[in-house]
Amino acid sequence: MTLNLRLNKKHLFLIIVLSCIFACLQKMPCFQFMGSGKKTNITILLWYWPFHIPYSLEDDICLKHYSISGCHLVDNRRHYLTADIVVFHQHELKIGSQTLPLHLPRPVHQRWLWLSLEAPQNNGNLNQYAGIFNLTMSYHPGADITVPYGKIKEKDGETDDFVTPKNKTHLVCWVISNYKTYHKRTRVYQELSKFIPVQMYGRAVRKPVNQGALLPTISRCYFYLAFENTESPYYITEKLWRNAFMAGTVPVVLGPPRSHYEAVAPPNSFIHVNDFDSIGTLARFLKELAGDAKNYKSYFSWHENYTVKLYADWRERLCNICQVYDKLPYHKIHQTLGA
Numbered sequence: 001m002t003l004n005l006r007l008n009k010k011h012l013f014l015i016i017v018l019s020c021i022f023a024c025l026q027k028m029p030c031f032q033f034m035g036s037g038k039k040t041n042i043t044i045l046l047w048y049w050p051f052h053i054p055y056s057l058e059d060d061i062c063l064k065h066y067s068i069s070g071c072h073l074v075d076n077r078r079h080y081l082t083a084d085i086v087v088f089h090q091h092e093l094k095i096g097s098q099t100l101p102l103h104l105p106r107p108v109h110q111r112w113l114w115l116s117l118e119a120p121q122n123n124g125n126l127n128q129y130a131g132i133f134n135l136t137m138s139y140h141p142g143a144d145i146t147v148p149y150g151k152i153k154e155k156d157g158e159t160d161d162f163v164t165p166k167n168k169t170h171l172v173c174w175v176i177s178n179y180k181t182y183h184k185r186t187r188v189y190q191e192l193s194k195f196i197p198v199q200m201y202g203r204a205v206r207k208p209v210n211q212g213a214l215l216p217t218i219s220r221c222y223f224y225l226a227f228e229n230t231e232s233p234y235y236i237t238e239k240l241w242r243n244a245f246m247a248g249t250v251p252v253v254l255g256p257p258r259s260h261y262e263a264v265a266p267p268n269s270f271i272h273v274n275d276f277d278s279i280g281t282l283a284r285f286l287k288e289l290a291g292d293a294k295n296y297k298s299y300f301s302w303h304e305n306y307t308v309k310l311y312a313d314w315r316e317r318l319c320n321i322c323q324v325y326d327k328l329p330y331h332k333i334h335q336t337l338g339a
């Protein structure tokens with residue numbers, strides 16, 4: 001008798017617990033696709049193009065270009081009611097050329113995504129967007145979707161061998177279009193050029209270099225100043241990934257702390273401004289390193305095992321949302337943006 005009663009209580013308890021779990025799962029969209037696997041038809045609506053530069057989205061672009069299936073990337077606002085995610089790029093909101101469609105009713109399951117690849121200091125006032133967005137996308141590892149400017153990949157054997165450019169004609173080069181005396185990078189440049197010659201290029205010095213000529217130009221320099229416009233955690237841009245690594249020069253970096261570079265860059269591939277107690281010491285180091293062929297070459301040995309993957313196309317970044325779709329938070333509302 002007592003045994004039976006205990007069993008019954010146990011059963012009852014189990015039944016209650018199981019029904020609760022079941023009821024919860026039913027309500028959570030992340031489990032709605034259980035059984036059928038991942039959600040297979042995701043619509044991502046780009047409300048307007050970043051910097052107002054449109055690209056073609058024809059022919060199932062995510063599948064054709066990036067081998068991502070079931071990812072419907074659109075830029076036509078008539079898809080609003082069926083869009084799973086609507087993407088808003090911060091720059092246009094900041095300059096006021098675009099506004100959020102706050103007057104439109106939001107479909108229940110739709111999430112709004114805030115996108116910016118700028119450092120927080122350059123995003124403008126974000127307080128006005130508290131409580132509006134469900135997802136964030138930026139280079140910052142704390143974003144819901146992290147989109148770095150580049151990354152390293154292990155070589156798969158098929159990739160071409162990298163040849164270090166040999167014909168170096170300049171010690172240090174800097175390509176600069178946005179020259180501001182208040183930027184820390186400008187003060188470092190000015191100080192550095194007291195000790196060693198720094199070859200300048202770019203609009204700021206009326207020596208513009210077009211995209212096609214950029215890497216060949218930089219490849220002629222022993223060192224390239226990969227100086228970010230803003231020092232901000234994790235903010236490492238194409239200045240490192242493309243301009244330096246792909247050109248075959250050694251980057252001298254100024255940006256987040258060394259540990260943030262070490263976390264993403266190849267080993268022994270860069271020189272950090274903060275490694276030196278003075279700019280004079282840095283200058284002496286660069287001069288000596290350029291004259292020490294063996295040591296200089298060691299900064300390129302990572303090419304043996306790694307290659308650089310650049311992320312430069314908005315479409316690739318947006319298609320990649322589908323790849324992480326099932327892992328994205330659901331009922332999230334961001335009160336602060338920009339990590």
Ligand SMILES: *[C@@H]1O[C@H](CO)[C@@H](O)[C@H](O)[C@H]1NC(C)=O
Nearest residue numbers: 040041042043072079082083
């Ligand atoms: C995917 O969803 C969109 C919008 O809901 C719809 O127009 C389209 O027909 C769907 N495609 C497939 C293959 O299910």
Ligand SMILES: *[C@@H]1O[C@H](CO)[C@@H](O)[C@H](O)[C@H]1NC(C)=O
Nearest residue numbers: 165166167168169170219220
């Ligand atoms: C090296 O660069 C100079 C220009 O500074 C050019 O005249 C020369 O042809 C180059 N040499 C090689 C081997 O590419």
Ligand SMILES: *[C@@H]1O[C@H](CO)[C@@H](O)[C@H](O)[C@H]1NC(C)=O
Nearest residue numbers: 267300301302303304305306
């Ligand atoms: C590249 O990988 C091979 C095999 O793991 C290793 O022996 C070699 O030391 C690596 N090269 C560099 C420069 O780390």
Ligand SMILES: *[C@@H]1O[C@H](CO)[C@@H](O)[C@H](O)[C@H]1NC(C)=O
Nearest residue numbers: 109110131132134330331332
């Ligand atoms: C998205 O955020 C809004 C608040 O701005 C909220 O009302 C809505 O429930 C959220 N939607 C989802 C699917 O998380």
